[in-house]
Amino acid sequence: MNLFQSITSALDNALAKDPTAVVFGEDVAFGGVFRCTVGLRDKYGKDRVFNTPLCEQGIVGFGIGIAVAGATAIAEIQFADYIFPAFDQIVNEAAKYRYRSGDLFNCGNLTIRAPWGCVGHGALYHSQSPEAFFAHCPGIKVVIPRSPLQAKGLLLSCIEDKNPCIFFEPKILYRAAVEQVPVEPYNIPLSQAEVLQTGSDVTMVAWGTQVHVIKEVAAMAQEKLGVSCEVIDLRTILPWDTETICKEECFLNLEAPISRVCGYDTPFPHIFEPFYIPDKWKCYDALQKMINY
C-alpha cells in the first residue's frame, strides 16, 4: 500500500471496530483531495462519512463537541496550512478540556488529520509544517509518520488514544512511499522514538519525510567520511521520547554543539523552494562541519 492507502485502511479499521466513529472534513465524501477516504462513505454510510462546508474553525470545534459527547471524531483539515483558523479551538478548547473540567469531561476521542510538509510546488500555503506551533501546547499529542507502515499503526493509536491528537501526513509521500502493510489493525505506541540505525559518532534525529533524507546522509557519511551515524525517527513530536534521545546524547558528553538543520526563517517560498528545503547536501554539510569541529 502507499501512504494514502494505508491511511484509508486505518480509517476503515477504526470505523469497523468503533460504531461511534465518524470521519468528516472538506471533500472527504468522494474520497478526499488525496484519496485518503476513498470507499469509506459507500461502506459505512453518509451519516458516518460526511463533508463539511469550508470552515476549519467550525470543523475542529464541531469535532471537539462530538468527542465530548462520547463519539469518536476523526476530523480532516484539508492542508496543514489551513489549520490556523482552528488554532484557537485546538489550543484553547481541545487541549485544556480535561484539565479545566477536573477530568469531568474530555475530548480524547478527537483526532485531527492533515496533509503536511513540502511537496515541490506547494509554495506558501500548501507546504507548511506547523508542528512547532503545537509542540508547546500541553494537552494535545502531535504525531508524524515517515512511511505507510508507520502511518497506519500510529493513526490507529491516535484514534484510540484518550487524548486529542493531531496527525500530520507527509503529502509528498502519499503516492511515493509504498510498503507491505497488514490489512488488519495494529498499533504503534505513541511517544516512542525509533532508532533506525545505531551508530557511535553522530546522532541525527528527524521526523516525517526528513527521516529519509538523513538516512541517505548517514549512508553518504559512512561511505565518504567513515563516520558512523545514528538515525532516530522521533515519530511523536509531543510528548516526545526524551528517554531515547537523551540516552544517546548526554549534554556533558557532547563533543560538538547540537546542530539544527531546517528551512530558513522566511515564509515558504514558491520559486526559491529548491534552495529553501534542507536537502541531503545541506544535512551532509552540517554533519561534515560537526565532525570537524
Place this chain on the structure above:
Amino acid sequence: MRKMLLAALSRVLQGPAAAGRTASRVMVASRNYGDFASEASFEIKKCDLHRLEEGPSTTAVMTREEGLHYYKTMQTIRRMELKSDQLYKQKIIRGFCHLYDGQEACCVGIEAAIKPTDHVITAYRAHGFTFTRGVPVREILAELTGRKGGCAKGKGGSMHMYTKNFYGGNGIVGAQVPLGAGIALACKYFGKNEVCLALYGDGAANQGQIFETYNMAALWKLPCIFICENNRYGMGTSVERAAASTDYYKRGYFIPGLRVDGMDVLCVREAVKFAADYCRAGKGPLVMELQTYRYHGHSMSDPGISYRTREEIQEVRSKSDPITLLKDRMVNNNLASVEELKEIDVAVRKEIEEAAQFATTDPEPPLEELGHHIYFNEPPFEVRGPNQWIKYKSVS
C-alpha cells in the same frame, strides 16, 4: 443602409482580380467612425433586492469607446488565461494556477464602475483583477512563471499579485474579507470618499470570519461592498451541497443585498455603480452576489468535469458567454463591426504572445532575494538557515 451599400460596392469592384480586391479593401478601410453610433441604450436584467427599496437602473447606456474598451479588456483576460493554461501544461508555470475565464464580465464591470482610487481585494482567482487594476499582461505572466519581471518580483506567484489599490491575491479562503473591511475603515477615516470592494467566492461565504466582518462593517457603517462571485462550485462542491442558503446576497442579513447577473458586463457595472454611490453616501456596507461561471476547473489540477457535465459548460459558453454577449450587443446596435472586433482579437493575441515570450525568457529573481522583505527597515540582518554556516541577508 450604409452597410448594404458598401457591401454592394465591394461586390461590384471584385471584378478585375488583384486591382479589384485592393480597391474593395480600400473601400472597406475608408469606413470611418462616423458610420457607427456613438452610444446605445440597453435593457438589462433587474437585480433581486434584499432590504432595499430600489435597485440599480434596468437600462444601461454604453458608448462605442466604452464598448470597445470592455471588449478589448475581456478578450485580453480571456486570452491571457488560456495562455496561462498552455504555459502550465508546458510546465513553464508551476505551483497553483486558478483561472478566471468565464468570469471576465465581473472584473471588467467592476472596474468600469469604480475609480482607480477605490480599493479592491479578492481571493486567489485574481489574474483578471490584477489586469483591470493596472498591471500589464507581461508582468502578470512573468509573475506566474516566477521571474523577476513579475509584479511581485517573482516571489508571489499566481495567488499573490498586487498593485496600487489592489491588495491581492490571497491564498487562505475568506481571510481577505476582514482585511477589506479594514481598508474600508481607513477610507472612512481618511475621508477621501473612497470605497473598498472585498470579493470572495461561494465556498468562502461559509467561513466564520465573513460573518464577523459583516457585523463590524454594519455596526460602524463602513464603505465596504462585499461581493460574492458565485460561480456555483466551491472547488468541487456545488453550492447546494455546501450552503444551507444559496441566496448569498441575503447572507449579510442586516446588510442590504443585490443579486446580479455576473455574465453581463453592463449589469455588473450598473450594480457596482449603485453600490458605490450607496457607500459613498455613508449609508453603510452592501452585499452583492454576482452570478457567474468559470469554464476551467477550480485550478489546473482539476479537469472540472467530475462534478459538472460537459453539457453544462457548453451551455453556458454558448448562451451566456460574457464576451459573445457584448460582441452581439455592439454589432447589433451598430457600435462596432465584426471586422473591427476581429482586429482587436488579432492585436490582443499578439500582445499575449509577446508577454508570454517575456515571461519565458526573463531571468528568475536572484538567490540573494530569498531572505529579503521579511521585516521592514531593520539594518540588514542574517536569516537563520539550515545550519549556522549558510545564511542569507535580509534587506527591506
